[in-house]
Amino acid sequence: MPTLKQLASRKELFVSGHRLCPGCGAGVVARQVMMAIDKPVVVGCATGCLEVSSTIFPYSAWNTPWLHSAFENVAATISGAVAAYESLKRQGRIHQEAVFVAFGGDGGTYDIGLQALSGAAERGHRLLYVCYNNQAYMNTGIQRSSATPLGAHTTTSPAGKVIPGKVQFSKDLASIMVAHNIPYVATAIPGRWADLVGKVEKAVACGGFAFMEVLSPCRLGWPHDPALTLEITRVAADTCLWPLYEVIEGKYRLTYRPKEKKPVSEWLKLQRRFSHLFKPENAHLLEELQKGVDIRWESLLKKCEAA
Amino acid sequence: MSQEEKKVAKTGNEAFAEAMRQINPDVVAAYPITPATEIVQIFSQFVADGMVKTEFVPAESEHSAMSACIGASACGARAMTGTSAQGLALMWEMLYIAAGLRLPIVMAVVNRALSAPINIHCDHSDTMGARDSGWIQIFSENVQEAYDNLIQAVRIAEHPDVCLPVMVTTDGFILSHCLETLAMLSDEQVSQFVGPVPNRTDLLSSLEKNQPITIGALDLQDYYFEHRRQVAEAMVKAKRVIALIGDEFAKLSGRHYSFVEPYRLEEAEAAVVVMGSSTGTAKEVVDSLRASGKKVGLLKIRVFRPFPEEEIVKALGKVKVVGIMDRADGLNAVSGPLYPEIAAAFYHHQSRPQLLDFIYGLGGRDVPPRDIETIFSDLLEVTSSGKRNFTVKYIGVRE
Numbered sequence: 001m002p003t004l005k006q007l008a009s010r011k012e013l014f015v016s017g018h019r020l021c022p023g024c025g026a027g028v029v030a031r032q033v034m035m036a037i038d039k040p041v042v043v044g045c046a047t048g049c050l051e052v053s054s055t056i057f058p059y060s061a062w063n064t065p066w067l068h069s070a071f072e073n074v075a076a077t078i079s080g081a082v083a084a085y086e087s088l089k090r091q092g093r094i095h096q097e098a099v100f101v102a103f104g105g106d107g108g109t110y111d112i113g114l115q116a117l118s119g120a121a122e123r124g125h126r127l128l129y130v131c132y133n134n135q136a137y138m139n140t141g142i143q144r145s146s147a148t149p150l151g152a153h154t155t156t157s158p159a160g161k162v163i164p165g166k167v168q169f170s171k172d173l174a175s176i177m178v179a180h181n182i183p184y185v186a187t188a189i190p191g192r193w194a195d196l197v198g199k200v201e202k203a204v205a206c207g208g209f210a211f212m213e214v215l216s217p218c219r220l221g222w223p224h225d226p227a228l229t230l231e232i233t234r235v236a237a238d239t240c241l242w243p244l245y246e247v248i249e250g251k252y253r254l255t256y257r258p259k260e261k262k263p264v265s266e267w268l269k270l271q272r273r274f275s276h277l278f279k280p281e282n283a284h285l286l287e288e289l290q291k292g293v294d295i296r297w298e299s300l301l302k303k304c305e306a307a
Numbered sequence: 308m309s310q311e312e313k314k315v316a317k318t319g320n321e322a323f324a325e326a327m328r329q330i331n332p333d334v335v336a337a338y339p340i341t342p343a344t345e346i347v348q349i350f351s352q353f354v355a356d357g358m359v360k361t362e363f364v365p366a367e368s369e370h371s372a373m374s375a376c377i378g379a380s381a382c383g384a385r386a387m388t389g390t391s392a393q394g395l396a397l398m399w400e401m402l403y404i405a406a407g408l409r410l411p412i413v414m415a416v417v418n419r420a421l422s423a424p425i426n427i428h429c430d431h432s433d434t435m436g437a438r439d440s441g442w443i444q445i446f447s448e449n450v451q452e453a454y455d456n457l458i459q460a461v462r463i464a465e466h467p468d469v470c471l472p473v474m475v476t477t478d479g480f481i482l483s484h485c486l487e488t489l490a491m492l493s494d495e496q497v498s499q500f501v502g503p504v505p506n507r508t509d510l511l512s513s514l515e516k517n518q519p520i521t522i523g524a525l526d527l528q529d530y531y532f533e534h535r536r537q538v539a540e541a542m543v544k545a546k547r548v549i550a551l552i553g554d555e556f557a558k559l560s561g562r563h564y565s566f567v568e569p570y571r572l573e574e575a576e577a578a579v580v581v582m583g584s585s586t587g588t589a590k591e592v593v594d595s596l597r598a599s600g601k602k603v604g605l606l607k608i609r610v611f612r613p614f615p616e617e618e619i620v621k622a623l624g625k626v627k628v629v630g631i632m633d634r635a636d637g638l639n640a641v642s643g644p645l646y647p648e649i650a651a652a653f654y655h656h657q658s659r660p661q662l663l664d665f666i667y668g669l670g671g672r673d674v675p676p677r678d679i680e681t682i683f684s685d686l687l688e689v690t691s692s693g694k695r696n697f698t699v700k701y702i703g704v705r706e
Binding site for chain 2: 051068072079096
């Protein structure tokens, strides 16, 4: 594990000049992931905020080979790139070692890209897939996704007079990926960079398909004070709504245990998309959300203890 | 014919798979679909037996198969796939992206009717739906042509003036599953003909040179149009390259291919335009009508994209009445898709035939000689009366 000083001295592969919003989590996530990889990297990106904001022709914020084809297929596209690499390497036509990384938002990963992701994971291509999860379709203007938390207001799950925001819990994608029996699955937050960097190192070294999911605040969609981007991810981990863990060859390990488990409302109140939940008539939703978080946390602890 | 050629009996799918084995691509990513399944099935056996150097990606859908081909091709690999009908339709989004990113992917397509109703047999509705995608499209009359076209397709796609993907088609079941005599080139001949992958700017070479490139950037109002204009220009340039590769292939094989193939058009008063396997049947009909003194002929279109406008006008300019055989419906309340393109080709020419459209053979409906005789009989009636009473006629359908 490199020190912060060592990380800072590495060549930056995701550089400034991109047009992500001030306070956007995606840029921080991309930068941390790329810093963690001390080898030549080829990057694939699904259509989404990170893609449209970092490669507006004729500019590119990627100081490394980078490819985008469409929205739902970054896992398939990058698996073709890995296949090309394996083939050309075997034939002696290239000699360079390379690491392959795919970035997709929660839309491109949880929803429209789930099939391509599952296919690539099952085939076991040697690559790291990073989902930067901002919990809605932020690039098209804050529509709900299956990663949107219960109760959140989005433009397609608005908090209205009859329906108080999103009525479903988010999908547990990490468990779905664990069920693919891939060698490495982890969650992370940009607010705990050392945890994230260590996980990326393990993911890249795992020798197969690795999946990481990183919570990525959206200051426009959540919305929150852009100065709090990293702090808000730490509060998410402290409430156990976004627990930090890794699954190595099917074995769960908690990588961060909050000293004191904070109530989920501590996280909710930092974001306006949940403001309606604090009205007296929606108290039951707050309770339901807290209960859901508690159940998932307990279940995760059991998996970690079992391992 | 070359000394090294051997004659074998192969189905269309086997011929495609054999051509792929001899081309020996770096990456094949595919998903099975009737009637194209065998292509990838046979090819995966070649991979399993170590007969090719190919990295095979058994994708979980055609959309992902084409996406993987795009990823592979963007890395400088020679990438191939095969599909049909719904599979091609599922790839639709990625077809445009493959062409727009200028990736020389080669695909074998077995023509099959699009759903609904679901059907597994031949018509051209699948590939006609991809006609504006920026793919070069080459249709095959028989198994020999399918084999020869696929080998040439690699060179056409990868030519630096072109850099566009190419699809080569056969007609579902009629060619894909029927045994025909195939003259195969030797593995060495094909290997030499396709040659090494020409240098392109690709992701992996950019990594090795430490000059990283970005492929698939966002083009807004200020660049999209220029890049699409370049795709259009590449399609124009493809015409010269297709002819060039055709000549080179003729030297190797003794078989010469052009954009169109005129058949008995000398002094013809009536002719049909036809694509794919029905050409053989139509040639038989032309022969028998010629034997009875009728001045008829046909024009086969081999290359549909780029559209051989000049060649069509040259071949049919003196014919009085031309029947266009459309094995797909345009559902535009006017005609099938081939008709308006040929009509447009003639619009600015003084000497032009009367045109009639015949939609035939949808969903694998048999195309017996009598149906083509009916078409000629309609055409000959117009040659004598000078009157054209319809634009489109459906042939061989109960209505």
